[in-house]
Amino acid sequence: MIAFIIRRLLQTVIVLIMVSLIVFSILQVLPGDPARTLLGPEASPEQVEQIREELGLNRSLPVQYFTWVGHAIQGDLGKSIAFREDVTGIIGEHLPKTIYISILSMVLAIIIGVPAGIIAAIKRGGKIDSLISVVANFGMAVPAFWLAVLCIYFFSLKLGWFPVQGYTSPFEDLWLSTQQVIMPVICLAFAALASFARQTRSAMLEVIMQDFTRTARSKGLKEGTIIIKHTLKNAIIPVITLVGLQVRNIVGSTIFIEQVFNIPGMGRLVVQSIFNQDFVVVQGCVLVIAIIVALTNLLIDISYGYADPRIRIK
């Protein structure tokens, strides 16, 4: 197992190096000089050059890249071009907010999606199965930002149930924080929830057909025991795989959701930084997001072994 983890960690490092190279290259070829944008049209060429010097923009691209990577390894992601502050600090302010709403969304998606899938499989062909399938298909088809706009219209403007926008730390004001995160969490969770329901239903149906399920029934075991102890345990592997994929989707969707609900998380930071041509912040954000997604996938891989000992033996 340790060898497996080390091997996966090395693969993760290679992925991160590739991500950093691609992001750095893409941002370099984008049009526009950040120093000029920062100073405005009236700045003299000398002033622009001075800022370029201060920000290290006049050095060669390989030097810029390796300097950035070298510092990033030490936890220093550089200095924001627009705000002249440490990127590590800026990300440190924004990241917890994204993690908070992402975790809530994932938990919500799992605790509703998985049981819904189980119920749909048990009641296969019935009305409940049809209803769950329709809702799941709707969830997968509807873009999160559209759902967010609808939610604001109905639940905030028409019904006045929730605040339109904003974010408050749960440690600062739990009540207000709860009110503010409900809509974003639901919007983020909806697509994932739908995927979990569909995947669980499909995996459960496959396992329900297996001989050991029939044997369990013929032994006279209770239906609940069969479903939870025997069927679900065997059907859970593809669902665990899906958790890894959904982490990526949820983090990706935060870019839209944070923008619509005005949550100062990583997604909104990336959007603002792109508009500000603050590529140092964009690079830092993408790297951190890549690390989170890579580590999550690593954890998912490790958890396979616990869910199914056969994988560990292999």
Added chain:
Amino acid sequence: MTKRKSKFLYLNAMIGLIIAVILSGCSVSKSTTSDSPSSLQNQEDLGKPQYGGLLKISSPIEPANLGNPPEQVGSGFLHMMTPVLETLGKFDEKGVMQPLLAEKWETDPQAKTITYYLKKGIKFHDGTDFNAEAVKWNLELFQKAKRGEVNGINSIDVVDESTVRVNLEKWNSSLNNALCFWIQMISPTAYEKNGKDWAAIHPVGTGAFMYDNWERGVTIKYKKNENYWQKGLPYLDGIEYKIISDPMTASAAFQQREVDASFYLPVDRVLELEKNDQYKVVTLQTGLGNRENGLIPNSGNPDSPWANLKVREALAYAIDRKTIVEKVLKGGYEVTDQWGPMTGSSYNKDVKKFEFNPEKAKKLLAEAGYPNGFKTKLISWPGLQHESLPPVYQSYLKEVGIDAEVVPVDTARMYDLIGTEWDGLMYFDVITDPDLPLYMERYLSKNAKLYVNIDHPEKVEELISNGKAATDPETKQQTNLELQKAAFEENHMFFPLAVTTMPIVMYPNIQDSGFNETYGNVYSPEKTWLSK
């Protein structure tokens, strides 16, 4: 407890928690999300200013710099700086500069000096005295940054503790307004001690409010300055700017009373909200601080068709301003054909009108040697709000035979083109104040760092120079009017389309704010109060 039971209980607990969270949210009422004015004192008498309350304003954008004015770009963030940073003077409703931190000033065109007599006893928020030394230091900070506002200053003398004299290279009638309005005073001590990067995010001024907190992309918070030099002011406990970049969210947040006023909402949102009697929309009608947009040709390039005056005149006839403003911009803008709004004090009613007349435009093009039109470029800036304009311009030009290729460029490239040269027509978007010598010099003169690729007629240069040298308001006003004629009737330096009226949407209980009453983007936070 068995393992199975504990799992069952855990699952139930999780589901219960989610349901509780959802139900708890369901009980939220509108009033809990807004600042109820119930905290205000003395609500009986609504005509009398009341103390207390927090004013919340939304803005889609935030500055990179709040407290280092020489590095501030444009006027878009002035409203965020005004609560903390003050200036020597302030425009009144008629566009006349009135003293603020200065007690008075004396101008002497013969001696080429402006002497400022400062109010005494004022301190910056960090306790530093606001005095002649501080004013000199602030002016020099602008000089070091090579800002246009301080061009032409020879030297600055501290006459005594509260008197500072600015010595000019030659007399400039516009300089006093520029110095009084644009030089926001910051504490020299705080800047010297902490550096410019610190100063940029920690504004330390003399204003009615003090910097409290700035959470990037979320809020900028100001708290009441209990020791404000204007006794009895301010009325508010604080001001909070909420940065809401999505226009739909900003509009919804306003409707839900999560903010009391909203700046820079898109025009369609403003028009929608304007239909509701609950809200108030205030537009800028003073002619001060409007932004004007139009098209500027590369007339300074002798190889360009736009170097020909008849071609530029044809442009004035080729585009239907009224229809574009009504049908494309749809409100929030007013048609103009000169520098600044048609209601502005320096608008010249005697300048010839160039009403939409495509036939006349074609005739002029033929006279200019382009009977079949020509190909040109139309450089647009995707960062602008009115992105729908370039294809509209394109179709009008096509009607008269000018084949314009729309070339979108990013902000940095646009800045480069403005400062160097461009090909064809370029989108034009500037602040157009009634002080023509000051602002036209900045954008349209030979000395300008901007739009350098245009023809600079001698007459315009001479009038700008005369306007600056004017020693009395009457002469200056006459020069303003002559400048309009020279620029837009005789030389067609650029094609003016419209000025934005910068609508601000607000709740009617915001009193005496001065929103859009003087200069666009500047208001009176010290006098603002919230009624019931």
